[in-house]
Amino acid sequence: MTNKKLVEEAPYHPGYEDVVIGDKDYKEGYLGDAIRFRMKREGKRFWAGDNISDYLHKGDKEILITEATEAFEAVLDRLLIDRENDPNSKGTARRLAKMYFNEIMGGRYDPAPDATAFPNDSADRYEGMLVVRSELRSMCSHHHQPVVGVAYIGIIAAEKLIGLSKYTRIAQWCARRGTLQEELCNDIAREIQKATGATDLGVYIQATHGCCENRGIMAHSSLTQTTVLKGAFKDDLGTKKEFMDNIKMQQEFSPR
Numbered sequence: 001m002t003n004k005k006l007v008e009e010a011p012y013h014p015g016y017e018d019v020v021i022g023d024k025d026y027k028e029g030y031l032g033d034a035i036r037f038r039m040k041r042e043g044k045r046f047w048a049g050d051n052i053s054d055y056l057h058k059g060d061k062e063i064l065i066t067e068a069t070e071a072f073e074a075v076l077d078r079l080l081i082d083r084e085n086d087p088n089s090k091g092t093a094r095r096l097a098k099m100y101f102n103e104i105m106g107g108r109y110d111p112a113p114d115a116t117a118f119p120n121d122s123a124d125r126y127e128g129m130l131v132v133r134s135e136l137r138s139m140c141s142h143h144h145q146p147v148v149g150v151a152y153i154g155i156i157a158a159e160k161l162i163g164l165s166k167y168t169r170i171a172q173w174c175a176r177r178g179t180l181q182e183e184l185c186n187d188i189a190r191e192i193q194k195a196t197g198a199t200d201l202g203v204y205i206q207a208t209h210g211c212c213e214n215r216g217i218m219a220h221s222s223l224t225q226t227t228v229l230k231g232a233f234k235d236d237l238g239t240k241k242e243f244m245d246n247i248k249m250q251q252e253f254s255p256r
């Protein structure tokens, strides 16, 4: 099956017309390859943890899902799984493709969640610490195994505030990619900084890793902790302690 027809039906893609068809690995007719080569040409990094939503147009995701379905069908064939007669394996290739694009890697293809900020600059502005607990589902980029855990995001309120659910939306948008926990911690800190303008903040993540539980070392109760601290969270021992104490209180309220 060729996807040429699908690509021709796709909306106009400015910038793709000069993709060099003769380039190594470029498969004519694949929208995914046209996008990939455009990113290469423009020096845009597209690692598993990078957001590439700027390079997608409306309707592209559906085409990319169809192209990935074809690729997953080939994987199932190579694994010698009878996807034609096994009722449980029929449609699995498409389910996998949809799951990658819409769920487990959705944060690569979707733009940042809208986090409208409200001013916090009146005389009785909130000046305290705010700690939000966000449940995370991520995936390690090495093994494509689930990473499951919680992030505790702490800030000292700056000149603007965002809605409480936005902290979790931002954290989940960062998590729904192929990541390393260390990078994820940095990504969440950077995006929260961008959305709130806060320069004093901390992000603590604790998570279990499928790649340690389901394969390799098979350690079923291991837990990985990472912490990123900025501004007062890093330099002021009192602030750091308040953040860590808040995390402990949150964990008593909800252990995992």
Ligand SMILES: [Zn+2]
Pocket: 140, 141, 142, 143, 144, 145, 209, 211, 212
């Ligand atoms: Zn891994």
